[in-house]
Amino acid sequence: MRKNNIIEQSWANDLPALVEAGLLEDKKNLELSAISLVRRLRNEFPDVAKGIAAVLSGYSKGNGAFRSVGVSPPADRDTHANLLQVDDATRGALKPVFDARIESEVARFVAERERAEELLKAGVMPANKLLLTGAPGTGKTMLATWLAQKLEMKIAVFDLATSLSSLLGNTGLNIKRIFSYAKQESIILFLDEFDAIAKRRDDATDVGELKRIVNVLLKEMESWPSRSILIAATNHPELLDPAIYRRFDSCVSLPLPDKEQVIAIIARSLGERLDTVSPSILDLLGEVLKGKNASEIVLYSNNAIKHHLINEMPLDESLMTTLLDCARRENSKKIGILCYAMKQALGSKISVRKLAELSGLSTTTVQYHIKKGVKQ
Template sequence: MDHLSEVLKILDGALRANASMAADYAGLLADKLEEGGNRQQARQIRERLARAPGALASVQDADRGISLNNLPVDGESRLHTVDVSRPEPRDVVLVLPNAIESRVHEFLASVRHHDALVAANAALPNRLLMHGLPGTGKTQLARWVAAQLGLQLLTVRCDTLVSSLLGQTSRNLRRVFEYAEQRPSVLFLDEFDALASARGNERDVGELQRVVIALLQNIDALPDSTILLAATNHDQLLDAAIWRRFSFRLPMPLPDDDVREVLWGRFLGDYAPINLDFKVLVARSEGLTGAVIEQICLDAKRSAVLAGKAQVDEDEVFRRLGLMLALIERVPLSTRDAEMAWLRRWDRKIFSLRVLAKLYGVSTRHVTNITQEGASDGHEEDDKQSG
């Protein structure tokens, strides 16, 4: 049978006397039937929904991505624990190395053809765990998946679920899962390690164990068709039992050369300098995350806009890149002279005396002075950096 998972959800809603759940999934079923060319059946469902005004209101809300009714809140702070959004494909740029990209597509295909896979006894639960350094695109991937599937994204910052009140964390968790189950959505547990840290951590072992157990129970109670994503920077903190619950595990790597080239191009957009040497840019940005590249591009674009220029200056892009690397390596650059000295040392070819003089609006003689022996300001820092 086609669309069995939607039909089962509608049945669940009916059995639990949960009209909004039944209506939400009936709406999704109508959408899918229409996509599959069954206009007539879709219309019949929508007409039936229209006759139940209360339920319909909720479907319309969900359609606009604003089904804020009964958003779960933390029992202690009363703050919302779930953020509802509806990312659009055109708004979500995601570039991944090709092997990782194939695995993401495999996950999407598995979600889209869940019913067929169930019928063939070959289905995996729709659960994906992403792990990798900050800024490698984990949250972006969650947005991308929701956008591709046309579903709303329910983002849970797991640290906000953790309550100081005994037992409250598990209750928060339960509410989030219940909320997610009631509507067609992608449930995304971000900063997942805040909840899923290994059992047997030093602090308050008892409560932590209860939380991990509650998490396992909640995941186990989910139907396989529910789309669950989770992301963490600290995969080594995750409990082995949690790992096992995720049928798809995705390491989010640093962008490789090809990906960096695309990212630089995308993020600079129309502001890219005409003759920008992407090869050099790619080589010199090895080891940077997509988030850092985006940041550099935004900064460079901002300065171009403020200076009334239609394009970013090539030297300015490299200058921002060089300074960002200093920041990452924690090299303190408190003066413009120190910046020049650092840039000169970082890449003598890009930062010729002439280029530095132009960028900083000083004479080449000044640059010569500060980048060589007998220099003033920058020199002290030179010693610290090389030492």
């Protein structure tokens, strides 16, 4: 009897928070209190605990009564411009090429989402707020789109930079409306150019309005429900307010591709044509292009394919010509080094005359670079 009293009291302690969260429509705290109740009631009142867990998992999947019907995405009150770009059928989205470390971080996030129901039943919250950082063209948007496809969820994109520059006065309100839409639907809300808003609150250039917006954002993130996913992307994580940073469950920092990923990205772009490319050229490309962003590597590969098709040139050759073109545009000093690297990689398969033809240099200059390279 006494034991029962203690247990009853312990779970009864959760009730005021549950009622308060319900009245305030604070879904996150409502969920947390319900999860806590499941844990506390599991032994003494297994049926009640199961019942609450079933309600929680139905909600997390956006089932039945919890599914909102025909909620349309919000628009700005003054300009009527759509605040969100919603895509509810991401198909054919490719998974970005990542190294093993990022692969496993992404896999862990996906596993938590795919097994969200199980986790909720066990009384723990699955991760639902992901921060993606990385230089431009490293796959932040690509990853968010792929996740939407993988998890079979709609994705709604909110570009903070555009919205902030044109609608500063309404931004606080717009953010509230965007979050309230995203909380009703079971979706991925993708906040692009996140640093535009999530600036340090102590930044000297910060205006009061911006501070207010950051506070709105913090509050909205606090009450983000488990069934939806929030993904934010930024090229400037150092500008983020530490308070905002802390609110993410996971932070994945996407690096520039190393040699292995460069080769994988080129191989994917070339598709079946890869069979006609000599391994030494691929190796050379990996070496020369490592450290460029993935977007530039995809662009490079596509240019080489176009060159190959339009000029009816062997792919090996168009890959080299395109590489020399890029070097010429970036820094003409690199062309000599590239001629040397190509000779090293291909040996007798490429003549000095051919290198001169591809690079636009004279045979004497090519010879000079090859000799200079050998001496280095």
